[in-house]
Amino acid sequence: MFLPPSKTGEYICSKNIDLFVSVDCQELSTQSAKGRYLKPISDTPKHGALEVCLCEDNYQGWLPLSSLEYLQPAENGYQKETVFREYISQKIPAIIDFCLQAHQVPNYYLWGGTVAPNYDCSGLMQSAFASQGVWLPRDSYQQEDFCQKIMREELEKGDLIFFGVKKVTHVALYLGNNRYIHSSGKDMGNNGIGINQLTDDLDQVSRNYYQQLWSYGRVIQSL
Structure with a gap:
């Protein structure tokens, strides 16, 4: 695994990072703002990228391995709070x-x-x-x-x-x-x-x- 271990399986972004549509990381899919939570979908990177899922909206994308340094293990997992x-x-x-x-x-x-x-x-x-x-x-x-x-x-x-x-x-x-x-x-x-x-x-x-x-x-x- 290219990430430090996380007891929750989730990570917090320490800066804004880009997620991409496909493994070649050419087309932007979405962005994850500093402070957002994400979790890897697979432990195994492909062609220099790791597939991840944003915890707040379950949106998936490919994260370049060069951005993994901006992920910190989440001591506590994302807590969903529904408001009305x-x-x-x-x-x-x-x-x-x-x-x-x-x-x-x-x-x-x-x-x-x-x-x-x-x-x-x-x-x-x-x-x-x-x-x-x-x-x-x-x-x-x-x-x-x-x-x-x-x-x-x-x-x-x-x-x-x-x-x-x-x-x-x-x-x-x-x-x-x-x-x-x-x-x-x-x-x-x-x-x-x-x-x-x-x-x-x-x-x-x-x-x-x-x-x-x-x-x-x-x-x-x-x-």
């Missing part, structure tokens, strides 16, 4: 503020990004909620499945808006007054975090995403 809507409602202003603060820092859209300053759409949502102790699934389609479905007329600040054509591929956070904040790519979005409108008669980015409106959801508990 009453708690989450109180945290919505801070969750919105997290996104607005991230918007103020120079950034660009990063597929797989979950740590500042560069996020993808669902990475920004996951990190914003996690900053207040509310864990969401990693990907936008998973977040849509996880939320309580609501109608557009029921939208409140802090609800999620989902976009897609044949399936959910994008997510944003509702700010109220028909506005939402999201991290979007450069092809049809802002190439980073931006604020747009739930309408098709203003800026081009708002029009692009309005054409792909899929559903609306409310976070009523954490993972």
Whole structure:
């Protein structure tokens, strides 16, 4: 085993690290922020990488062996703490503020990004909620499945808006007054975090995403 022994089988990240889609570690899958927990899926590395699973959201990826030095044995395993809507409602202003603060820092859209300053759409949502102790699934389609479905007329600040054509591929956070904040790519979005409108008669980015409106959801508990 390339890692020091852990009595819990889990490790804590001592810095932000990248996880990749496949063993060749070429395409970013997600990122693990400093302080997050992970556990190896196998004791045996393959081609210079180790397959691991993030404990908070059960997301899997490949970790380059060069990053193993940033893992410390966890004395106590990750303790899941489920919170519910009453708690989450109180945290919505801070969750919105997290996104607005991230918007103020120079950034660009990063597929797989979950740590500042560069996020993808669902990475920004996951990190914003996690900053207040509310864990969401990693990907936008998973977040849509996880939320309580609501109608557009029921939208409140802090609800999620989902976009897609044949399936959910994008997510944003509702700010109220028909506005939402999201991290979007450069092809049809802002190439980073931006604020747009739930309408098709203003800026081009708002029009692009309005054409792909899929559903609306409310976070009523954490993972």
